[in-house]
Amino acid sequence: EVQLVESGGGLVQPGRSLKLSCAASGFTFSNYDMAWVRQAPTKGLEWVASISTGGGNTYYRDSVKGRFTISRDNAKSTLYLQMDSLRSEDTATYYCASPHYGGFAYWGQGTLVTVSS
Amino acid sequence: DIVLTQSPALAVSLGQRATISCRASQSVSISRYNLMHWYQQKPGQQPKLLIYRASNLASGIPARFSGSGSGTDFTLTINPVQADDIATYYCQQSRESNTFGAGTKLELK
Numbered sequence: 001e002v003q004l005v006e007s008g009g010g011l012v013q014p015g016r017s018l019k020l021s022c023a024a025s026g027f028t029f030s031n032y033d034m035a036w037v038r039q040a041p042t043k044g045l046e047w048v049a050s051i052s053t054g055g056g057n058t059y060y061r062d063s064v065k066g067r068f069t070i071s072r073d074n075a076k077s078t079l080y081l082q083m084d085s086l087r088s089e090d091t092a093t094y095y096c097a098s099p100h101y102g103g104f105a106y107w108g109q110g111t112l113v114t115v116s117s
Numbered sequence: 118d119i120v121l122t123q124s125p126a127l128a129v130s131l132g133q134r135a136t137i138s139c140r141a142s143q144s145v146s147i148s149r150y151n152l153m154h155w156y157q158q159k160p161g162q163q164p165k166l167l168i169y170r171a172s173n174l175a176s177g178i179p180a181r182f183s184g185s186g187s188g189t190d191f192t193l194t195i196n197p198v199q200a201d202d203i204a205t206y207y208c209q210q211s212r213e214s215n216t217f218g219a220g221t222k223l224e225l226k
Contacts, residue, residue, distance in 0.1 A: 035215070045156075045164060045207055047215035059214065095163055102211035103154030103169035105176075110163055 002026040002106045004096050009111030012086055022079040022096030022108055029077035030054075033099050036070060036081050038092035039110075048094070049081065063089075086115045119143055121208050121218035128226040134196040137221045139208035141189045152212040153191045155184055158220075159204045167206075168193060198223070 008020040020036070035050040049070040050059045058070050069082040079096050093112050097104035120142040129135040145152045151171035156164040166175040168184035171191055183194045195202050203225060208218040 044220045045158075045209070045217040047209075047217065050215070061214070099211070101169045101173070102150075102152050103166050103175070103209065104156075104164070105166050105169070107163040107165075 002098070004098065004106055004108035006094065006096055006108040006111040009094065009113045011114045011116065013117050014087060014115055016086055017082070017084045018086060018113060020081040020083070020094055020096075020111060020113070022081075024077045024079065024096075024098075027098075027106075029072075030074035034070075034072060034079045035097050035099055035104065036079075037095045037097050037104065037107075038090075038113075039095070040089075040092040043092075046092070050099070051079070083113070086113075088115050091115045119145060119210050119213050119216050121210060121216055123206075123208060123218040123221045125219070126222045126224055128224045129198050130226045131200060132197045134194060135198045135202070135223060137193040137195075137206050137223070139186075139191045139193070139218050141191075141210055141212075144188045145210040145212035146187050147212060151187045151191070152210055153184075153186065154209045154211065155182075155193045156207045156209065157202075157204045158207065164207065195223075200225075 003025045005023045012018050036048040051070045055072050067085045071080045093110040095110045096108045098106040122140045153171045155168040158164040172184045185192050205220045205222045207220045
């Protein structure tokens with residue numbers, strides 16, 4: 001059974017940093033691109049970043065470029081999102097997701113990040 | 118960026134057909150691939166993939182869900198609607214980066 005388990009969320013002050021992790025199991029992690037998708041409270045889904053199988057290619061939405069870094073450790077089957085210079089508008093539940101044929105077939109349960117003073 | 122437009126809400130009776138639409142600001146099709154995908158999300162839960170590449174049923178999804186469309190216009194159909202289908206439905210394109218529609222909340226009439 002495929003499982004994606006996020007961790008690392010919490011309350012953080014504006015301008016500070018936070019690092020999210022996503023532990024994967026039940027599939028060959030190194031064979032799949034991975035992504036982070038977020039959802040602000042009561043709002044819709046928003047793609048944040050994606051990474052290729054080997055980690056050599058990364059992609060970001062414009063609003064997080066230069067502040068967020070997606071990475072992965074295939075030996076540990078773990079995906080990361082380093083979030084720096086956090087803003088109030090980054091407040092959201094962050095999901096890790098695995099794309100298959102372009103659609104996100106597998107999702108974690110999400111971890112809540114709240115940016116507030 | 119490709120913008121996806123969905124109606125905010127749709128009211129339907131149990132046992133009837135629900136048709137949810139998604140319009141893209143530009144084509145999301147490449148060759149024979151229509152890079153539009155559909156999700157269901159219930160409150161407090163993560164999204165669930167229903168349909169990938171416009172018309173392919175994801176694993177474990179009941180056959181009452183179907184998808185169609187190409188280019189800029191896509192449709193998710195639920196027929197017949199069951200009580201468990203009351204949720205918010207999102208479309209997503211992967212033609213250029215990834216964007217989601219704002220969601221359509223399916224409500225009971």
